[in-house]
Amino acid sequence: MRLSLSRSEVVVGEPITATLKIYQRANIVGFENAKLPTFNGFWSQETYVPDNIEFKRESLDDKIYNTAVLRTYVLIPQKSGVITIDPSELVCVINVKVNNSTSGSIFDQFFQDDYRQIRKRVTTPAVKVKVNPLPAGQPASFGGGVGNFGISARLTTDNLKTHDAASLIITVSGRGNVALLEEPKVNFPPDFEVYDTKTTENTDKSTGGTSGSKSFEYPFIPRSHGDFTIDPVEYSYYDVNAGKYVTLKTEPLHIKVAKGKGGDSAPVTTVTSGVERKDVKSLADDIRFIFTGKPNLSGSGAYFVGSAFFWILLALMILGAAAVYLAFSKVAAMRADVVGTKNRRATKMAQKRLKLAGEYLDKNLYTAFYEELHKALIGFVSDKLNMDMSEISKDNIASALTDGGVGEEQTKAFTDLLDACEFARYSPDGGNEAMRSHYEAALNVISSIDSGLRNGGKSLRKAATVVTLLLSIGFSMNIQAKDLDSLWTAGVQAYTDGKFSDASEVWTSIEKSGQKSATLYYNLGNAWFKQGNYPKAILYYERALRFDPSYSDARYNLEFTNNFVQDKIEPVPEFILKSVARKVCYLMGSNAWAVIFLALLAAALMMGLLFLLGVSAGKRRAGFYCGIALLLLSAGALSFSIWQKSDSEKADTAIVMSPVSSVKSSPSSGSSKDLFVIHEGTKVTILDEVGTWKNISLADGRQGWIETSDIEII
Numbered sequence: 001m002r003l004s005l006s007r008s009e010v011v012v013g014e015p016i017t018a019t020l021k022i023y024q025r026a027n028i029v030g031f032e033n034a035k036l037p038t039f040n041g042f043w044s045q046e047t048y049v050p051d052n053i054e055f056k057r058e059s060l061d062d063k064i065y066n067t068a069v070l071r072t073y074v075l076i077p078q079k080s081g082v083i084t085i086d087p088s089e090l091v092c093v094i095n096v097k098v099n100n101s102t103s104g105s106i107f108d109q110f111f112q113d114d115y116r117q118i119r120k121r122v123t124t125p126a127v128k129v130k131v132n133p134l135p136a137g138q139p140a141s142f143g144g145g146v147g148n149f150g151i152s153a154r155l156t157t158d159n160l161k162t163h164d165a166a167s168l169i170i171t172v173s174g175r176g177n178v179a180l181l182e183e184p185k186v187n188f189p190p191d192f193e194v195y196d197t198k199t200t201e202n203t204d205k206s207t208g209g210t211s212g213s214k215s216f217e218y219p220f221i222p223r224s225h226g227d228f229t230i231d232p233v234e235y236s237y238y239d240v241n242a243g244k245y246v247t248l249k250t251e252p253l254h255i256k257v258a259k260g261k262g263g264d265s266a267p268v269t270t271v272t273s274g275v276e277r278k279d280v281k282s283l284a285d286d287i288r289f290i291f292t293g294k295p296n297l298s299g300s301g302a303y304f305v306g307s308a309f310f311w312i313l314l315a316l317m318i319l320g321a322a323a324v325y326l327a328f329s330k331v332a333a334m335r336a337d338v339v340g341t342k343n344r345r346a347t348k349m350a351q352k353r354l355k356l357a358g359e360y361l362d363k364n365l366y367t368a369f370y371e372e373l374h375k376a377l378i379g380f381v382s383d384k385l386n387m388d389m390s391e392i393s394k395d396n397i398a399s400a401l402t403d404g405g406v407g408e409e410q411t412k413a414f415t416d417l418l419d420a421c422e423f424a425r426y427s428p429d430g431g432n433e434a435m436r437s438h439y440e441a442a443l444n445v446i447s448s449i450d451s452g453l454r455n456g457g458k459s460l461r462k463a464a465t466v467v468t469l470l471l472s473i474g475f476s477m478n479i480q481a482k483d484l485d486s487l488w489t490a491g492v493q494a495y496t497d498g499k500f501s502d503a504s505e506v507w508t509s510i511e512k513s514g515q516k517s518a519t520l521y522y523n524l525g526n527a528w529f530k531q532g533n534y535p536k537a538i539l540y541y542e543r544a545l546r547f548d549p550s551y552s553d554a555r556y557n558l559e560f561t562n563n564f565v566q567d568k569i570e571p572v573p574e575f576i577l578k579s580v581a582r583k584v585c586y587l588m589g590s591n592a593w594a595v596i597f598l599a600l601l602a603a604a605l606m607m608g609l610l611f612l613l614g615v616s617a618g619k620r621r622a623g624f625y626c627g628i629a630l631l632l633l634s635a636g637a638l639s640f641s642i643w644q645k646s647d648s649e650k651a652d653t654a655i656v657m658s659p660v661s662s663v664k665s666s667p668s669s670g671s672s673k674d675l676f677v678i679h680e681g682t683k684v685t686i687l688d689e690v691g692t693w694k695n696i697s698l699a700d701g702r703q704g705w706i707e708t709s710d711i712e713i714i
Contacts, residue, residue: 002020002125008127011132018072018075020073020088023058024092027096034070043075045073073208079131090123092122096116135245139234143181144182145181148237149181151233156169159255162222162258163222164222170218171216175210177210178209192221197216198217199214199217201213227255227256230252290526290527295484296517297510321608325609356376361439364435366435377418380450407452410445487510522544529557529561534565535656546648549644570699590641590642590645610623652685653686675702693706696711
C-alpha cells in the first residue's frame, strides 16, 4: 500500500492531491481494520471514495500488480516546515492454496477444500512534505488565496431609497485553495448600515474544492439619501506559478439613494417627529493634531518654584508683612504721644535752616523772626531747585516744586507760608502764638518738600534706568523671539502639508537652541509618530508631560502610541495613599501650585496681621485659626509644586530605542546571562550606572542591566 502525492514541496495554502493505493499479486477477498491517514497540519477533504474496489493491472518496479485506489484527498498545508504524514494501515484477507493429504478416493478433488484464508497487515511508509512559508511583503488586501484567481463585484440594485435593503456581492473564482479564501475588505460610505457577510461556495466536488468560486454577500441599508460610491475592492493572492503576490481590483460601484417615506415630512402635522438617533460611528482612530498657537518657549526649565523671582516675591511678601506690622505699631505708638508727634516730623535739615528763626521766636522778636523765616524759606527753595535769586517769585517757585515731584498741597502750603511772612513784616505784632504756628508750619513743609524732592528725583532716575534696560533687553529678546516664531510657524506649515520629516527637523533645531516647552515636545512627538518612529514619539510625549503633567492632548497621544509597543507589562500597584496624592498633585502644573502657594501664604500673612493688630478678641481669634489653616494649605501647595519639579528634573526614566534589547544579569556582555528581552518604546526606570551599562527596572519589578546606547533618558 502506498500514499502518493502530486507534489512533495509546496508553499502554505497550495493544494496537493494525495492518492492511497493498494498493490496486490495475491487473491484478496476482503479488508479489515482500516486505519486511514489523519493529515495533521493540513486542511483535508476526501474527493474519491469507491463504492466497489476495482483492480486494474499496473507495472511497478518491473512487476505486474493488480492495483486499486482506496481514497483520494485534497490537502492544503496550514503551516510551514517539514510535515510528516503518519502511515496508514490495512488488514487484507487473502486466499492461499495448500497441499492436503488425500485418502486416494476419486471424490477428494470434489469435496476437499485446497484453499485457506490468512490475514496480512500492510502499511504505507511515512511521507514527508516540505512546506515553505509565503514570501514576506504581503499586501494589506491579502485574503489567504494561493493559486490563480479573478474577482468580480455587483450590486443587487444601484437605485434604491433610504432604509431599503440591498446587497453587494463579490465573487472570487479560479483554481487554488478556494474553500479557504477570506472575505475581502469593503469600504462602505459612512451612512450605510452593514450587516454580517454571507458566504456561498460553488466548487467542483471532484477537485476537492480547489476549482470554482466563492461569493461574499454584504447586505446593507443606506440611512441618508444622495449619490454614493463604493470604492474599488482590492483582493490579493499568491500566484504559485509566477512566484509573487497579485492584486485584483474591482471597478467602483455607484449607488443612487432617493428619499424614502421615513425621510419625507408630512404636509400638515401638529407633532414633529424627529429622526432616529444613534451613536456616532467611529471610522478610524488617530493621534490628536499638533499645537499651532504660541509655543511659550523658555531657555531653561520653566519652573517658577525655586527661581530667583520666586524667592524675591516670597521675601517681599514677608518683608511687606513685617513692614506693615511695624508701621501700624509705630502709628499706634505715635498716636499715643500726640505732643511729640510734631517735633519728630521735623528733619534735622529743617531744624538747621530754621535755627536762627527759632532763636528769634524764643526772644519774641516779631519782625526779625519773620524776616529770618522768609529768608530761610527762599534759601531752601533756591538751594534745592538750583534757582537764581533773580528767578525767585511765587509763581516760579510753585512751578519748580511741581516739576520736581512735590504734591500740589505741599506746594500751596509753601507759597501760603511765604505770603504770611510778607504780610507779617508789614503788619502789627500778631503775638507769639502766631509766630510759633508759622514756625511749626515751616518745619513741616520744608521736611515734606525735601523728602518729596529726594524721592521724586530718585524715582525718575531709577525709572529711566529701568526703562532703558528693559528696552534694550526687550529689543534683543524680540529679535530672538521673531526668529523662533518664524521657525515654529515653518514647522507647523510643514506638518500641515504632510512633510513630517521637515517639521521634525525644524522643531529639533528649536530644541537644540536650548528652548523648551510642553507644546514643542508635543509637536515633536506628533512628527515622529507620523514618520512611524514610535519610540521617539513616546519619548517626546513623556517629555511634554514632564513639562506639563496636565497636558491632556499629550497624555491621549501617549496612550494611543503605547498601543504600538510590543511589550505588555503589568505594573506593580502603587500604595493607595501615594497614588491619591500623586493624582491630586498632577491635577495642575508645578507653576500653578507655586502661584497658589504664594496666594495662600499672602492670605495667611494677612490673617497673621489681623491676629497681631486686631482690636477685638473675635478678630484676633479669627485671624489666628484662619492663618493656621491657610499656612497648612500653602505648605501643601508648595510641596506639590516641588514634587513635580523634582520628578521633572530626575534623570531616572528612559525609553528603549533599540528594536530588540537583551537585559542581562550583570553589566557585561560576555559573562552575564540574558534575563529577558524588551523592545523599542518600552519605558524603564534607571537604578544605577556602571560604565556603558545601566541597571534598569520594569514596571512589574523585574531588573537587569542594559547598554546605555539602547535607551534614551526622558
